[in-house]
Amino acid sequence: MGTAELWVAIAFVIFMAIVIRAGAFSGIARSLDSRGERIRAELEEARRLKEEAQKLVAEYKRRQREAEAEAEAIITTAKAEAERLAAETKTKLEDMIARRTKMAEQKIAQAEAQALADVKAAAADAAVKAAETLLTANVVGKTADKLLDEAVSEVKSKLN
Numbered sequence: 001m002g003t004a005e006l007w008v009a010i011a012f013v014i015f016m017a018i019v020i021r022a023g024a025f026s027g028i029a030r031s032l033d034s035r036g037e038r039i040r041a042e043l044e045e046a047r048r049l050k051e052e053a054q055k056l057v058a059e060y061k062r063r064q065r066e067a068e069a070e071a072e073a074i075i076t077t078a079k080a081e082a083e084r085l086a087a088e089t090k091t092k093l094e095d096m097i098a099r100r101t102k103m104a105e106q107k108i109a110q111a112e113a114q115a116l117a118d119v120k121a122a123a124a125d126a127a128v129k130a131a132e133t134l135l136t137a138n139v140v141g142k143t144a145d146k147l148l149d150e151a152v153s154e155v156k157s158k159l160n
Helices: 004-022 024-138 142-159
Strands: none
């Protein structure tokens, strides 16, 4: 026969034919196919999880923008309400000051009128007493009473 390498090559070919015939490579191929399918499933799961994570991140960002917009709206509303309350308080304070000023002016006018009336009454009383004293000293009898009554009536009518 031939050389040793030839016999080794023939033996290897025969061995490989037996192994292939026995199905040893089909088990390896099934194992590799199974592993490939498992890897493909894991990659698909990873892709699905990545998409889900991206959706969650997008949802979180959307909610964050909405929360920021809502907070901004609340702040704007609060500022407007504070300004409105400040203006309302200022208006009420100005109205109260105007009312109190008017009341004080009315009280002052009333006090002035009362003082003037008191002065007139005191002057009338003094005039009546002076006239009474003069008439009593100078005039006597029915004429004195008549003159006194006329003078008192005239002074009272002019003062009132």
